[in-house]
Amino acid sequence: MYSFLIFWSIVVIFPMIWVIISAFKTDAEIFFSPWAPPAELMWDNFVRAWSKANIGLYLMNTLAVNLPAIFFTLLFSAMAAYVLARFEFPGNRFIFYAFLGGMLFPIFLALVPLFFLLNSMQLLDSRLGLILVYIAYSLPFTVFFMTGFFKTLPTELLEAATIDGANNFQLFFLVAIPLAQNGLVSMGIFNFLGMWNQYILPLVLTTSNEKYMLSQGLAFLQHQQRYQSDWSGLFAAVVIVMLPTMLVYIVFQNQIQRGLTVGALKG
Amino acid sequence: MNRHKYRVIIPFLAPAVILYLTFVIYPYVRSMYNSFTSWKGVSANQPFVGLYNYQRMINDEFFWNALWHNVQYLLFLPAIILFLSLFLAFVISQGVKGSKFYRVVFFFPQVVLVISIAVLWSYIYHPTVGILTSIAEFLHMEPFFRLFGFDGIPVWVGDPRTVRLSIGAVVVWQSAGFYMILFLAAMEGIPNSFYEAATLDGATRWHQFWKITIPLLWDTMQTAMVYVGLLAFNMFAITQVMVVSGSSTGRPADVLATYLYEQAFLASRFGYATAIGVALFLLMLTLSALTMRVTRRESVEF
Numbered sequence: 001m002y003s004f005l006i007f008w009s010i011v012v013i014f015p016m017i018w019v020i021i022s023a024f025k026t027d028a029e030i031f032f033s034p035w036a037p038p039a040e041l042m043w044d045n046f047v048r049a050w051s052k053a054n055i056g057l058y059l060m061n062t063l064a065v066n067l068p069a070i071f072f073t074l075l076f077s078a079m080a081a082y083v084l085a086r087f088e089f090p091g092n093r094f095i096f097y098a099f100l101g102g103m104l105f106p107i108f109l110a111l112v113p114l115f116f117l118l119n120s121m122q123l124l125d126s127r128l129g130l131i132l133v134y135i136a137y138s139l140p141f142t143v144f145f146m147t148g149f150f151k152t153l154p155t156e157l158l159e160a161a162t163i164d165g166a167n168n169f170q171l172f173f174l175v176a177i178p179l180a181q182n183g184l185v186s187m188g189i190f191n192f193l194g195m196w197n198q199y200i201l202p203l204v205l206t207t208s209n210e211k212y213m214l215s216q217g218l219a220f221l222q223h224q225q226r227y228q229s230d231w232s233g234l235f236a237a238v239v240i241v242m243l244p245t246m247l248v249y250i251v252f253q254n255q256i257q258r259g260l261t262v263g264a265l266k267g
Numbered sequence: 268m269n270r271h272k273y274r275v276i277i278p279f280l281a282p283a284v285i286l287y288l289t290f291v292i293y294p295y296v297r298s299m300y301n302s303f304t305s306w307k308g309v310s311a312n313q314p315f316v317g318l319y320n321y322q323r324m325i326n327d328e329f330f331w332n333a334l335w336h337n338v339q340y341l342l343f344l345p346a347i348i349l350f351l352s353l354f355l356a357f358v359i360s361q362g363v364k365g366s367k368f369y370r371v372v373f374f375f376p377q378v379v380l381v382i383s384i385a386v387l388w389s390y391i392y393h394p395t396v397g398i399l400t401s402i403a404e405f406l407h408m409e410p411f412f413r414l415f416g417f418d419g420i421p422v423w424v425g426d427p428r429t430v431r432l433s434i435g436a437v438v439v440w441q442s443a444g445f446y447m448i449l450f451l452a453a454m455e456g457i458p459n460s461f462y463e464a465a466t467l468d469g470a471t472r473w474h475q476f477w478k479i480t481i482p483l484l485w486d487t488m489q490t491a492m493v494y495v496g497l498l499a500f501n502m503f504a505i506t507q508v509m510v511v512s513g514s515s516t517g518r519p520a521d522v523l524a525t526y527l528y529e530q531a532f533l534a535s536r537f538g539y540a541t542a543i544g545v546a547l548f549l550l551m552l553t554l555s556a557l558t559m560r561v562t563r564r565e566s567v568e569f
Contacts, residue, residue, distance in 0.1 A: 001358050009372050009441065016375070018398055019387050034398055072282075080283035083276050095284065100480055102291050106501070106551055108524050109544035110294035112301060112537045117294060136290035176485040197381045199504040200524075204532060216384040216462060219508045222386045226511070231396065234386065241383045250376040253371055256378060261449050 016242065021236040030231045045236035053230070055237045057210065057215035065127055065213065066195045069134035073142055073191055074184055076135065081146030082176055096147060102140035107200060115204050125207045131203060138191045147264070149183035150189065189252075190257075197243070214241060217224030300373055302542040307535055320542035330543065332518060333526040334550075336431060340499035340522070340552070347439055348495050349488065352446035357476055359447070360454045370451070373444035381441070385508035388437045392423035401424065417535075427519035434520060435503055436497065446491050453487040454480060457521075489562045493555050500551050505526070523547045 023045055025038040050056040055101050084096050114133065115124070123129030153176070161175045174244055177184070202213040212220060218241060249256055301318055304313040324330050355373060359366045376384060391397045403412075403420045412420055423433045457480065465475050481488075503524035510520040523543060531540035 002363055005355070005358055005363065005369050008443075009369065012372055012375055012444070015387055015440075016379075017389055018391070022390075030396055034396055034401060076283040077285065079279040082304065083279040087272055087276055089272070089276055095280065098292075099283075099287065102287065103297050104289075104379035104552060106497075106524075106544070106548055108503070108527055109298050109541070109548045110291065111528070111544070112531050112541050113297035114290065115532075117290070117297075131287060133290050136286040139287050139291070143283060168271075172279075193378065197504075199507075200528070203507075203528075215380060215504070218380070218382045218386060222382075222389065222508055223511070231390075235390070238291060238383045238386050241380050242387075245378050245380065246375065249375070250371065253374070257370075257374060257448050260445070261452060 006259075016246075019235055019242070020174045022237050023232065023233075023239040025232055027229065027232050030235070034087055037234035045232040046240065048230070049240055052250060053233055053237055054209070054212070054217060055240050057212045058212050059240075061127075061211060061217075062196070062214040065130050065134065066192065069131045069137050069138070069195060070188055070191050072131070073135045073138040074188060077139055077142035077146050077187070078177065078180060078184065080139075081150050081170070083174055084143070085147045085150035085178045096144075099143045103144070107137065111200070111204055118205055124205060125211060127211070130202060130205055130213075133205065134195055134198070137201075138194065142187050142191065145187055146180065146183055149180055153179050185255065186259045186262050189256055190262060193256075193260060280298055297349075298541040300543055301538055302545045304538045306538040313538075316538070319350060320539045321546075323539060324542055324546065329518065329521065329526060330523075332373060333521040333523045336520070337500050337502070337522050337550075339431060340502060341496060342434060344438060344499045345495040346445060348442055349491055350441065351490075352443045353450055353484075355447045356450035356454060357480065359471070360451060361500060370448065373447055375444065376441040377445045381504050382508055384437065384441055385505045388433075388440075389509045392433055394422045394425065397423075424520075430510065430520045434502070434509060436508075437505055438502070442495070442498070445517065446495075449487060449491060453484050457483050485562075489559065493558050496558055497551055500524075500547065500554065503514060514525050523550075 021037060022034075024043075025045075026042055029038055039158065080095075080099075081207045084092060084234060116222075118124045118129045118133070121129070123132070157179065158171060158175055161171055166174070197215065198213070199215040199219070202216045203219075205218065206212060209220070221237060224229070225234055301313070303315060303317060305316045305319065306313045355369075359369055363369070391399050394400050400420050400423075403409075409419045417426075417428075420431045424430050461479050461483075462475055465479060470478065500522075501524055502522045506520050506522055506525050507528070524547070527540050527543040527547065530536045530543060
């Protein structure tokens with residue numbers, strides 16, 4: 001039984017090691033001797049992938065969209081969730097379930113109208129458009145999760161602050177947000193990985209090459225290989241994309257595992 | 268505070284509600300309507316055609332082709348992924364040496380960009396560059412594949428007979444670790460005393476697994492089953508990267524999501540594509556409801 005663990009480890013790790021080793025080879029070595037180590041480390045593959053194949057640019061595009069999108073997802077979700085969890089008002093339940101219902105729909109159903117909506121708002125092929133769409137589609141789960149989180153927070157601190165004369169905005173930003181830190185971190189990681197892997201939205205909403213997101217850019221390079229081969233460059237690109245997330249994961253594994261699986265566990 | 272509460276409620280809710288209505292609710296509602304039009308996207312003119320798109324869908328062999336592939340994924344992926352991840356979780360939970368290592372490693376594919384996994388695997392499957400073919404050659408597996416009517420070692424993604432198997436294997440490779448972690452987390456919640464009592468009663472490990480672990484994990488398994496079921500109805504990114512859509516090798520790999528994308532953004536049949544989207548939505552909804560219903564049991568409290 002334990003030997004299966006070793007077997008599965010090899011199955012998981014081996015492809016990754018193979019791509020890392022291949023990324024240092026020449027095209028001829030990749031083609032004629034897929035198993036042999038490189039005769040010489042071709043660092044140039046990485047330079048080519050980064051600048052000529054635009055991986056560097058795609059990475060910057062991705063961060064320029066994902067970081068603001070995550071910040072505002074967390075802010076807007078926390079604000080909405082705080083109100084939904086703490087205040088009684090007509091329509092409270094309705095709004096909560098309306099957010100919840102959004103999780104039922106496959107994104108493919110929305111693609112066509114979304115494309116034309118952004119087109120009519122002059123937001124097609126723009127970072128702002130992608131940021132707004134990313135926030136909107138991250139809201140349902142984040143609002144749902146944060147509402148549950150705010151409900152479990154002890155009310156004593158909030159009440160004490162009210163007696164001290166804090167207004168509602170101070171209460172939210174100075175008391176509630178710091179208390180909700182753990183939930184926000186989980187949701188930050190969850191949404192970051194979701195947006196990092198997002199493929200269909202940028203594929204539909206971004207059209208010019210210099211604005212491509214990482215997923216889209218890598219898929220573009222892959223399709224381009226069919227006409228002009230630069231295997232070593234593509235392998236290097238895969239490694240550039242793969243390694244940083246793996247390193248971050250090794251450092252923050254517990255938070256990341258928790259942040260990712262939180263989506264499937266009952267809130 | 269009560270008097271002024273709307274001064275808080277409204278501005279706090281507004282950004283989320285406005286974004287959600289504009290970019291999520293509106294497109295969904297709109298696409299329900301669009302599926303009854305023959306919209307080509309070029310003009311503001313959207314002729315209402317009633318159920319025409321749905322009729323066309325029923326007579327479209329490529330639609331059924333794509334749907335059949337989703338069904339195939341649905342028949343195999345949940346069973347394989349859940350069995351594999353449950354088995355891995357069970358073995359690790361027995362307190363093996365290096366369990367920390369396995370937890371980290373098995374989860375790796377989950378943190379790597381999905382598209383980079385698709386690119387990586389399309390080279391593993393590559394008939395000349397890839398390592399899978401040379402492993403099969405090294406093991407002299409040609410006679411084995413001839414049994415199934417191949418001329419030798421199959422060309423994996425390039426062969427209509429093996430393309431879905433190849434893509435499905437990548438999905439298993441990628442997601443087993445995720446569900447393993449999910450099950451491990453749930454297993455840790457089971458009190459040790461249950462197992463101790465069972466051991467005293469002379470129950471084997473295997474027995475304990477079926478009689479204690481599985482029943483107490485039922486809720487988590489149910490969630491996981493819905494997730495993998497929905498995954499089988501997606502498959503977009505990996506398929507789209509590993510196979511050129513619409514090409515001769517493309518149709519055998521088509522799933523509803525790739526067919527929808529092709530109809531909308533390559534063929535500009537927007538009305539028809541949204542009808543496919545509605546079908547996809549209804550299928551997913553039915554599937555989730557069915558899974559919940561069929562797997563419903565008295566949940567065991569502890």
